[in-house]
Amino acid sequence: MSDQFRLGGDLTIDRLGFGAMRLPQDRPGGPARDPETGRAVLRRAVELGVDHIDTAHFYRSENGSVHANTLIRETLSPYPDALVIATKVGPVFGPGGPRQGTPADLRPQVEANLESLGLDRLDLVYLRVGTTRPPHGESLAERFEVLAALREEGLIRHLGLSNVDAGHLAEARAIAPVAAVQNNFNVADRDETTVLDACAQAGIAFVPFFPLGGGGADIDDPGLVKVAGRHDATVHQIALAWLLSLSPVALAIPGTGSVAHLEENLAARSIALTAEDLADLG
Incomplete structure (x- = not known):
């Protein structure tokens, strides 16, 4: 299975990337990290x-x-030529907590990302809907049409969806090409297998936003521990290797604010799981 994926058919990236959510702080409500720590991780x-x-x-x-x-x-x-930066829009944060953004909120959010990243065009923009689970039955067409128009303007290269079901994916693809889907998925939480299968059939990247069981999930199950011991690896490394073994369209973006954890996560690229390992992981 290839270690690379062609995002949107024209951007070749490694299937193991990096999520930036933990750079500002380790957990929601926690203290801010030293910015120099985040810079060291990025470098x-x-x-x-x-x-x-x-x-x-x-x-x-x-x-x-x-x-x-x-x-x-x-x-x-100035960014390396091969670096792909993905971002997401949709939620609006205020004194009362996050709310689902309206179509009118999306252009300002895209422009804010362009400005804060110092870019003229965003490589990949996900439309994020709902919270941690897809809002079944809710249409995203009007919001996705706004992003599709911004893509036509040249502000966005590729479009993605986050926290969606297979119906949402079909609805969006009728409007504009979808390059990636980002849902909650990991070895301990496989509810979104249907969406993964739909992405695999269409050649769309499937990029779990909790690949290591974030959000309070516990991935230290007996199968992971057993396989980790067999490979002299950590359970997190095996969880990443398992994810990458599922499908050529599966990507992983583990996040951390620690250089040591970053190095540990990226070392998962060298782990090749056997049929016995996969059977133990279920």
Whole structure:
């Protein structure tokens, strides 16, 4: 199985990338990280060959002092030619907490990402809907049409969807090409297998936003521990290797604010799971 994927048919990226959500703070409501720590992680990620960074303008510390996009721009701009930066729009954050954005909110959000990242065009923009589970039965057509128009203007190269079901994917594809889908999925939470299958059939990237069981999930199950021992690896490394073994369209974007954890995650690229390993993982 190839270690690379052609995103949208024209951007070749490694299937193991980096998620920027944890750069500003380790957890929601937690203290802000030292910005220099985030810069060190980003520099090391690029040194180790990361060519796909997933971020969002709303990835920031609780007090607003540290922004992921600002760290990315300050550390990596001018960007390497091969680096693909993906971002997401949709949620609106205010004093009462996040709410689902309206179509009118999307252009300002895209423009905010362009400005904070220092780009003239965004490689990939996901429309994020709902919270951690797809809002079944809710139409996204009007919102996706706004992003499709911004793509036609040249502000966006490729479009993606986040937190959607197979019906949403079909609805969006009738409007404009979809290059990637980002849903909650990992070895301990496989509810979105139907969406993965739909992506595989269409050659669309499937990019789990909790590849290591984020959001409180526990992935330290007996199968992972057993396989990790067999490979002298960590359970997180095996969880990433399992994800990449599922399908040629499966990508992973584990996030961290630690250089050591970054290096551990990226080392999962060298782990080849056997049929016995996969049977133990279920």
